[in-house]
Amino acid sequence: MSVTMYSTSVPVFKQMLGSLQVILQKAQAHATEKKIDDQVFLQARLAPDMFHLIRQIQIAADFAKSVAGRLAGVELPDFQDTETSFEELQQRLSKTLNFLTSLEASQFDGSESRQIILRPGTPKEKTLTGTAYLLSYGLPQFFFHVTTAYAILRHHGVDLGKRDYMGNY
Amino acid sequence: MSVTMYSTSVPVFKQMLGSLQVILQKAQAHATEKKIDDQVFLQARLAPDMFHLIRQIQIAADFAKSVAGRLAGVELPDFQDTETSFEELQQRLSKTLNFLTSLEASQFDGSESRQIILRPGTPKEKTLTGTAYLLSYGLPQFFFHVTTAYAILRHHGVDLGKRDYMGNY
Numbered sequence: 001m002s003v004t005m006y007s008t009s010v011p012v013f014k015q016m017l018g019s020l021q022v023i024l025q026k027a028q029a030h031a032t033e034k035k036i037d038d039q040v041f042l043q044a045r046l047a048p049d050m051f052h053l054i055r056q057i058q059i060a061a062d063f064a065k066s067v068a069g070r071l072a073g074v075e076l077p078d079f080q081d082t083e084t085s086f087e088e089l090q091q092r093l094s095k096t097l098n099f100l101t102s103l104e105a106s107q108f109d110g111s112e113s114r115q116i117i118l119r120p121g122t123p124k125e126k127t128l129t130g131t132a133y134l135l136s137y138g139l140p141q142f143f144f145h146v147t148t149a150y151a152i153l154r155h156h157g158v159d160l161g162k163r164d165y166m167g168n169y
Numbered sequence: 170m171s172v173t174m175y176s177t178s179v180p181v182f183k184q185m186l187g188s189l190q191v192i193l194q195k196a197q198a199h200a201t202e203k204k205i206d207d208q209v210f211l212q213a214r215l216a217p218d219m220f221h222l223i224r225q226i227q228i229a230a231d232f233a234k235s236v237a238g239r240l241a242g243v244e245l246p247d248f249q250d251t252e253t254s255f256e257e258l259q260q261r262l263s264k265t266l267n268f269l270t271s272l273e274a275s276q277f278d279g280s281e282s283r284q285i286i287l288r289p290g291t292p293k294e295k296t297l298t299g300t301a302y303l304l305s306y307g308l309p310q311f312f313f314h315v316t317t318a319y320a321i322l323r324h325h326g327v328d329l330g331k332r333d334y335m336g337n338y
Contacts, residue, residue: 001281001298001301002281003172003174003281011304011305012304015305046215046323046324047323047324047326112170112171129170131171131176132170135177140181140184140312140338141335144316144319144331151215151316151320154216166306166309
């Protein structure tokens with residue numbers, strides 16, 4: 001496998017979203033076993049002005065979808081942020097994984113130099129090449145939310161380890 | 170800029186280590202301003218069985234050094250894990266950034282297919298191609314520790330935002 005715009009995005013996102021599926025399963029099992037309301041975990045956060053677990057998962061999934069989809073040049077599916085349960089978060093991850101699986105490596109050809117506009121029409125508008133969008137923006141953002149989801153659950157006592165975060169590599 | 174083994178490692182690591190420098194500066198300034206002992210932050214952790222801030226920074230720096238250095242095929246500098254202060258952590262980050270700057274893109278040529286052995290001689294020994302080592306192992310590990318360092322400080326009340334984490338992109 002060589003390093004390409006495809007290999008640096010889709011398989012990485014799939015690996016980590018797969019990790020999130022397992023991490024959420026373990027969190028839900030922990031809640032059930034300890035008779036803790038699922039919402040305690042789902043609405044947990046690390047600081048009052050940080051997002052709760054549900055939102056971290058939604059944003060991680062959205063970065064995977066939008067970074068891969070914009071580089072592939074396809075229309076992005078619209079996933080509403082309506083999840084309120086572990087089951088619905090699992091569905092969100094599954095939908096996102098299915099979308100990633102639908103993308104072909106060849107759709108990423110030429111995406112290195114494609115212009116990607118962040119926050120268009122706002123004072124923070126910024127134009128990046130596809131490569132910068134993926135490496136300097138997309139990956140850092142994506143990993144931020146995956147790791148923060150893991151950290152929320154570790155902080156709240158769910159028995160997880162680095163292996164769960166790393167997933168299948 | 171095209172996506173290469175070099176562009177997917179060195180500039181990404183430099184961006185995020187630069188972020189850590191700023192984040193640590195802000196944490197130290199916060200400690201000083203609020204008359205909090207620096208060690209409160211340096212030894213803070215998100216869970217009893219997670220590493221404290223110092224160790225998170227050391228590991229983040231070590232992944233940047235070892236992933237880039239092994240792909241470039243150069244001897245790795247030996248940085249001892251002896252830091253006990255913000256100043257020493259800043260020096261660790263500076264040393265690591267200097268090492269990354271010393272690497273030339275051409276040294277990464279052919280590293281896609283190089284065999285990299287993780288945990289050699291242990292029961293967990295695993296051989297990966299250079300590409301898998303970078304994308305499936307190195308980046309997830311690196312971002313884990315950068316994000317966790319940020320999360321520790323956010324959880325302990327340091328006034329940081331996503332912009333500090335993202336750094337210059």
